[in-house]
Structure formats: C-alpha cells, structure tokens
Amino acid sequence: MCECQNKETELSLATIAAQAGNHEDERGAVALPIYLSSNYRHPTLKEAINFDATKDYTYSRLSTPNRRAVEKTLAKLEGGTAAFAVSSGMAAVQLALSILETGDRLISLDDLYGGDFRYFDYLKQHAGIELDQWDGRSIAELVAKLTPKTRIVWLETPSNPTMKEIDIQAVAAAVHEYDPQIKVIVDNTFYTPIYQRPLLKGADVVIHSATKYLSGHNDLLGGAVVVKDEKLTQAYYDYYITTGDTLDSFDSWLLLRSLKTLKVRMAQHTKNAQAVVEYLKQALEVEKVLYPGKGGMISFYLKEADQVERLLDHVKVITFAESLGGIESLITIPYYQTHADVSVEQRQRLGITPKLLRLSVGLEDAADLIADIKQALAATR
Numbered sequence: 001m002c003e004c005q006n007k008e009t010e011l012s013l014a015t016i017a018a019q020a021g022n023h024e025d026e027r028g029a030v031a032l033p034i035y036l037s038s039n040y041r042h043p044t045l046k047e048a049i050n051f052d053a054t055k056d057y058t059y060s061r062l063s064t065p066n067r068r069a070v071e072k073t074l075a076k077l078e079g080g081t082a083a084f085a086v087s088s089g090m091a092a093v094q095l096a097l098s099i100l101e102t103g104d105r106l107i108s109l110d111d112l113y114g115g116d117f118r119y120f121d122y123l124k125q126h127a128g129i130e131l132d133q134w135d136g137r138s139i140a141e142l143v144a145k146l147t148p149k150t151r152i153v154w155l156e157t158p159s160n161p162t163m164k165e166i167d168i169q170a171v172a173a174a175v176h177e178y179d180p181q182i183k184v185i186v187d188n189t190f191y192t193p194i195y196q197r198p199l200l201k202g203a204d205v206v207i208h209s210a211t212k213y214l215s216g217h218n219d220l221l222g223g224a225v226v227v228k229d230e231k232l233t234q235a236y237y238d239y240y241i242t243t244g245d246t247l248d249s250f251d252s253w254l255l256l257r258s259l260k261t262l263k264v265r266m267a268q269h270t271k272n273a274q275a276v277v278e279y280l281k282q283a284l285e286v287e288k289v290l291y292p293g294k295g296g297m298i299s300f301y302l303k304e305a306d307q308v309e310r311l312l313d314h315v316k317v318i319t320f321a322e323s324l325g326g327i328e329s330l331i332t333i334p335y336y337q338t339h340a341d342v343s344v345e346q347r348q349r350l351g352i353t354p355k356l357l358r359l360s361v362g363l364e365d366a367a368d369l370i371a372d373i374k375q376a377l378a379a380t381r
C-alpha cells in the first residue's frame, strides 16, 4: 500500500507516468532497481514497534520498494489516495469485493469480464451474497434495484465485449443519494486513467487488470485496486496483507517500466483502432462494428458464422489469442473464450454470439493490420 495525499496529482498524466519510480531510490538510481529480498532488517526495536506501513519495510507480503512505487504511481494516475498492486486482475476483483458481508447485495452491470460472474456466483454460494444485474440503460431502474442491503454497485465501462458506455458520474450521484455508504466500483481496464478517471467522477474504488493496458506488453499478470477513502483503505489493507495476493518485485518493476509509456501507447492504440474501424465499417463481410470512439478495443460481427472460423485460421499479423491491451494485436471470440462461462441465455441477450469477434488493436502499423484482416476476410469467401 502507499498513501499519497499529494499535490502531485496536479501534474499531467504524461508527467506522472514518465516519472514513475524516479526519485524513489535512496541511492538516486533513476530507474528503480529490483528488490528481490523477501524481508528487511529492523534498524532498532523501537522502529520495529513503531513500524509505519506507508514508509517502512519488514516483509515483502506487506510491501516492497518496487510494489510501492507502482502503487504510488497508480494512485496518482487515478486521482486516488492509496493503491494496492495485486497478482492478477481477478485478485483485484477479489480484494475489491472483500468488504462484503453475508447477506449483502451486489448489483452489477450485465456485461462484464466473464470471470467476474464466476466469482460473483462463488460469493453467492459460499458467502450468501445476493446478486442482481442492471442493463446500463436507465438510472431510475438501477435506483429501483437498490435496497438497504445493497453494499456495492459494480461497473465496467466501456463494457466487455459489447462496448456499452456508462455515465459514471450519473450512477455515482444517484447511488450515493440513495445511500452514501454504497460503494461504486469501476473496472477501468479498457480506458485506463488516460481516458477515464472514475474516482474523480464520484466512484469509490477503481480496479484494473494490469495484465492489459497498464502493463501493455503481454508479459505479466497483475491487478490493482485504487481508493480515495481512508476507512476503505484500511479495510483493504488488512485483507491484502493477510491473504497475500500481492504483486512481486519483478512484475512490479516491469509494470512500473510499462506505465512510463502509458499515455503514448493509449494515443497510438486509439489511432490504430480508428483506422481499423474505418476499414471494418465498409468491409462486405462485416455486419456491425462496436467501437466507443477511443481506446484500442473493437468488437465486430461477421455476417456468417462459418466466416469466423476461416478468419481466425487465416490471420497472420494479428494473433488469435485471449487477452488484450498489449503491443501485439490479438483477436478472440468471446462466445467460446472469455465469456464461455456466462449462461447461454445471458450471452444471447447481450448479443455475445458465435459471430462476434473482439479485436485488441496493437501498436503495429495500422496499414499492416488492415491488410492482414483484408486477406483473412478474403479467405472467408
């Protein structure tokens, strides 16, 4: 954990990102070295007893210099006061939901990362959590679902994979008007703080799969939880150091290095995605394109289901693989992969069909990506 009540949030996001970890090392190293020690010497008994969890080090489950530097950077980027770097996006989901108590109600958007539903169902079965869903359309309908037992409202925007955009500010205002104690939690994996800072729009908690854009190189698994409230910070900290789903020093180092280029990467993902969307929109084989206008994620429907198999079999530059947000463009079929565990009925309702593909546009030359799709689509005829 870091606590970062700082004025530095006034720096621009590009500056915060570029300076990640600089001025952190005692010896003045500009690039923070990797600390692989699992434990740290106590200078004196007095200091051991008066241990300050935001500054000192004792044992690496609690903190390491690399993890703390990542957490400080993420807290600043998201406009929060504290952040927790964890071992995966799902570990971030778990940490964020750790405040639930038996009998509490969790209301979520109906279109989320598939693994979220799996974990929500686990909580229902093992912890007696009541679940409900909202389709993201009418705020009045969401408010009608709130009860005195409601503890969390869970959003992902733009949603995965149907790219619904939710007005975070309107949701947070309406939910907090009903009950300020309800926590609005936003999965900000797709947009990152470069395009959206939910805490500044009234959300209470932001989570990330850092495996995606934050790391951006398809080379690590990580997650983050960012908060702005002191009581919530303490509750998460207690759970975090007890369960130990922490991000290790090496992956923290890699993530910190990646964060430095987050802003330029996001800008280029958007440019490339916009070019690919223009092409897809006029391609004869494509029925419909879902793209919220920024970011690197595109979903699109092909006209015929059998074109899908041939397209996936013929891409050469783009890789047929799960995950997203990296340098390398990836294409997946949510129906069979990321959302396979969502009930058939719900997939149907959301439009997650076997004709829907999800493309994570990378940082290759857009012309090469378009040529690749073109030749793969031609192979579908």
Ligand SMILES: *Cc1c(COP(=O)(O)O)cnc(C)c1O
Pocket: 088, 089, 090, 091, 113, 115, 156, 160, 187, 189, 190, 208, 209, 210, 211, 212, 221, 222, 223
């Ligand atoms: C991938 C993903 C997750 C889960 O993260 P992992 O790092 O795979 O555990 C959660 N939310 C979203 C939006 C994701 O894309």
